[in-house]
Amino acid sequence: MAGISQMVERVGGAIAFEVIDHMPPWLSPAPTVLFHHGIGARSACWDGWTPALAGRHRLVRFDMRGHGASPLPAGFRLSLSALVDDVLAVADATDTDRFHLVGESTGGTVALALAARLPERVLTVTVSNGAHRGGSIRNLEPWRRIIREEGMAAWSAYMMDQRFFEGALTREMRRWYETQQAGADPDAVLGVAAMLVAVDLLPELDRVTCPVLLLHPDSSPFIPVETMAELKRALPDARLQVIAHARHGLPFSHAAECAAAVAGFIDGTSCAEQP
Structure with missing residues (x-):
C-alpha cells in the first residue's frame, strides 16, 4: 500500500521515504510509527503491516541506502552512526519529533543504537x-x-x-521478494553485513529507557533465540515474543501476526498516549 513518496537529501545521497496517514483530519495527530527494513529488503516489505496500524497511527517508512530508491554513492562508508543519522533525517523531514521505531534485522540494530543515543526521540522500540x-x-x-x-x-x-520455510509465502509474494532482493546494491549488502558483524551495543543498552518488544523467529539461521534472550535481559524494559515456524523473513511471512503484536504493544504502553 503506497503512501506519499518523497526524498530527503543527505550527505552521500538522498533517502527515499513515504508517509501513510489515514487518520481523519478532525482527530488529534496520531503517533508516528517509523519503519527500518534490513539487508536486501525495501520499504514495501512492510505492506502487510499497514491494515493493522494505519487506522490508528501515521506510518513512515524508507529505503535504506543501496536498497529500493535510495542509492549508495560510490565510496560511501556505511556505518551504524550514518544509518542512525538517516533515520533521524527521515524523522525530521516528516516533522516527527518522537516516534515508535520498528526495525527488522539491520533495522533492529539501528533502532537500538538510536534509542540509546537519543532516548528522548523514541517512544517505543520493536x-x-x-x-x-x-x-x-x-x-x-x-x-x-x-x-x-x-x-x-x-x-x-x-x-x-x-x-x-517452504509454503510460507504465496508464489506471487515469493517471486516479488526474490526479485526486489536481487536488485539491492551488492556493495550495500556486503557493507552493511560487515558493519553488523563489528557491532556491540551491550554496553549501551541500559540507556534504552523506553519499552522494547523483541519479535523473533524460532528458526533464524543467522540469529539464535538465545541472542534475543540475552538482549531481553540487558534491556531495562523489554518483552520477548518468539514466533513458531518462522525464519529470518519473519516480518514479511508473518506480517499480520507481527503487526497485531506491535499494535497491542504500542497501545498497551504508557508512551502510546504521548504525541
Missing part, C-alpha cells in the same frame, strides 16, 4: 529478528563468494531459503 552483538550473527560467510562469483540473483535465490 526489534524483529535483529541483534545487538555482531559476533552472535551466524552464516554470513557465503555471501561475499556468492555475490562476487555468481551475482545478486544467485545470492537472492540462496537467501530465500534462509528467510522462509
Whole structure:
C-alpha cells in the first residue's frame, strides 16, 4: 500500500521515504510509527503491516541506502552512526519529533543504537529478528563468494531459503521478494553485513529507557533465540515474543501476526498516549 513518496537529501545521497496517514483530519495527530527494513529488503516489505496500524497511527517508512530508491554513492562508508543519522533525517523531514521505531534485522540494530543515543526521540522500540552483538550473527560467510562469483540473483535465490520455510509465502509474494532482493546494491549488502558483524551495543543498552518488544523467529539461521534472550535481559524494559515456524523473513511471512503484536504493544504502553 503506497503512501506519499518523497526524498530527503543527505550527505552521500538522498533517502527515499513515504508517509501513510489515514487518520481523519478532525482527530488529534496520531503517533508516528517509523519503519527500518534490513539487508536486501525495501520499504514495501512492510505492506502487510499497514491494515493493522494505519487506522490508528501515521506510518513512515524508507529505503535504506543501496536498497529500493535510495542509492549508495560510490565510496560511501556505511556505518551504524550514518544509518542512525538517516533515520533521524527521515524523522525530521516528516516533522516527527518522537516516534515508535520498528526495525527488522539491520533495522533492529539501528533502532537500538538510536534509542540509546537519543532516548528522548523514541517512544517505543520493536526489534524483529535483529541483534545487538555482531559476533552472535551466524552464516554470513557465503555471501561475499556468492555475490562476487555468481551475482545478486544467485545470492537472492540462496537467501530465500534462509528467510522462509517452504509454503510460507504465496508464489506471487515469493517471486516479488526474490526479485526486489536481487536488485539491492551488492556493495550495500556486503557493507552493511560487515558493519553488523563489528557491532556491540551491550554496553549501551541500559540507556534504552523506553519499552522494547523483541519479535523473533524460532528458526533464524543467522540469529539464535538465545541472542534475543540475552538482549531481553540487558534491556531495562523489554518483552520477548518468539514466533513458531518462522525464519529470518519473519516480518514479511508473518506480517499480520507481527503487526497485531506491535499494535497491542504500542497501545498497551504508557508512551502510546504521548504525541
